[in-house]
Amino acid sequence: MDIKQYMEQVGKQARVASRAMARADSAQRNRALTLIADAIEREADALRAANKLDLDAAAANGLAPAMLDRLALSDSAIATMVEGLRQIVALPDPIGEISGMKFRPSGIQVGQMRVPLGVIGIIYEARPNVTVDAAGLCIKSGNATILRGGSEAINCNRALAKLVKEGLAGAGLPGDGVQVVDTTDRAAVGALITMPQYVDVIVPRGGKGLIARLMEESTVPMIKHLDGICHVYIDAKADPQKALDIAFNAKCHRYGTCNTMETLLVSRAIAPTVLPELAKLYAAKQVELRADAEAHKILEGYPHLAHATEEDWATEYLAAILAVRVVDGLDQAIDHINTWSSKHTESIVTEDYTDAMRFLREVDSASVMVNASTRFADGFEYGLGAEIGISNDKLHARGPVGLEGLTSLKYVVFGHGEVRK
């Protein structure tokens, strides 16, 4: 069977299974999740053995140590997967909620019901934990799932798929409710993202290269996150201590995350006061500062100082590097952000009410904050309970995406025999 036919069959099976997944009640879906968690604990040895096959092959193929690290299924990685599933069980069921039922002049009563999207395709790299996380969230939200993990993890993913299927069966759900694509052929990805008749949404979890490629080719809608060029703007009326705390934390708490600040904007009125103090904090972490002419003058003598070019405004460093620009005030800050930001997360530090309100309203990003570190832009910090991904898009889900992002609202009408006049 060729790849296209194989994927067609996977898609058909997913569509059929999605109906039973959507019909299942809360207890049944939670039962499946618990059985899967139990099975992973019980079969930890077998999982490690499968993972070893992957690790040996990857090492023989010369995979980079960082990649090998992500591929490895350690004891603690297994424990985290199990714990993650048990946490998903404890979340409230997003499915079936009926809201807003209102009577209309015609006599009908109209509202909305939250329902699963149907079939979710997840495309990710060689990280076996994503297989379990993603399957868990999709089962909880009543969706069928097609998982396409990195080919380096194929043995481990097969072993996990077997346990997931057993868990589904044990709860009376179809085994095809979660399917792991059982081929390492890259054409499978191309097929998966061009089957809108079988797949309702694609959630890619991976680096920029993967996402950019999928964007080019996908005919299925995506919940996707491309990059995070996040800004902090220190307003003229900022509390200096809050400014130091937030600008330091937003850059230095972790360098490699998408909600890390990449550009700092400072109002001219406060720059001479706050930038030198901030530089002392960054110096301890050896953060390179790429400053515009005005900031460069103020920061003169800082050991890791460079001149910013326009390219810096458009760069996600994911490293101990920060672009710094002095601006006239709020208008120029908003203009800079709306021009250069990746529309992920931006924060203003200010004690001025009107500036705070204008920033929240006028900055066109998924998360806008006052007096808080951009590092809070995260499904767990926002109270979503779990996160399937982060969306830079404006349609459907925007920002951190929890279980609700895997659902849609359909209209429900309670009638009493009404007809249209």
Next chain:
Amino acid sequence: MDIKQYMEQVGKQARVASRAMARADSAQRNRALTLIADAIEREADALRAANKLDLDAAAANGLAPAMLDRLALSDSAIATMVEGLRQIVALPDPIGEISGMKFRPSGIQVGQMRVPLGVIGIIYEARPNVTVDAAGLCIKSGNATILRGGSEAINCNRALAKLVKEGLAGAGLPGDGVQVVDTTDRAAVGALITMPQYVDVIVPRGGKGLIARLMEESTVPMIKHLDGICHVYIDAKADPQKALDIAFNAKCHRYGTCNTMETLLVSRAIAPTVLPELAKLYAAKQVELRADAEAHKILEGYPHLAHATEEDWATEYLAAILAVRVVDGLDQAIDHINTWSSKHTESIVTEDYTDAMRFLREVDSASVMVNASTRFADGFEYGLGAEIGISNDKLHARGPVGLEGLTSLKYVVFGHGEVRK
């Protein structure tokens, strides 16, 4: 300038204007809508003169009478446009609403703010009224708009565009907040649907042919409506009078609308009672019935009877034709609908609580109803106040789309200097 360059410029101008449109307060946006309504009333003669140029050209080109009819700007069409704008003014402002602000353990307070999508592209056929309706809804929801109407209406659309621009300017809003594409070259559509950097969503309003073409080529997300193959299922436990009323109204109230019933499913237990009675009603309207073998037997002698083939289950007649099938019961009805429906609107007629609840939960369509005519699936009937279109999709907006469908939710964080630990 070639079309691609021209559209690029239109897109850039829209993106710039979208920021001012999003910043404008409710009073300013309503002021613009009122000024446009006033101007259309005042300039009715000029509009009719422009429309006459279009009508003469169209008649010379041999446009079909039905098309000429839609193109014509009668006195009552002008009055309806003006009244529509005044109704939009009276709707509540969807923009800026902040909801769900909750404190998190970290100390930050998190919720969501409703904001415009940005730039909306509307592609429609030669109906000048859509120019004003769509512009009105986009202005109300704080979006910039690019309107691409049918080339037959170009003179009238140009005249309307001038009045819209004057209204925007009179309210202190940018004239580029609404742009009418000023060329009849079809390449303009191709450019518009492939500029995701400038256009956030495309709303096509037109026939299936237009939509199908756009689906092939668009790289911008669409809020689209393809077809309406709607079902009524008469359950074994149906109230016979409600069944007759609803099945007659859903088919015969209007034949050409997307929420008209195209297939009737009847439970075997009630078919011999209800189908002959129903046939009497349909006979008065000369509705052709395309029946499966079992229904055909019951309907024997009906003057407009034919045998249904599988193709009938997949056909949107938009005419006085109805497919009829006898099913075992609820399970087979749901299965038929989930297989053949265009996922628009389906209704069950029943007095049985469990069957009603199962139908609502398990039928995967944008609108699911109990004991009501499918003809109620409509933005006005649902209380949305206005309708920009209907969506068959599951992501973002589903079913009738009102002003909210032209908005998105961004996360808002109120902090007090919090940083991530």
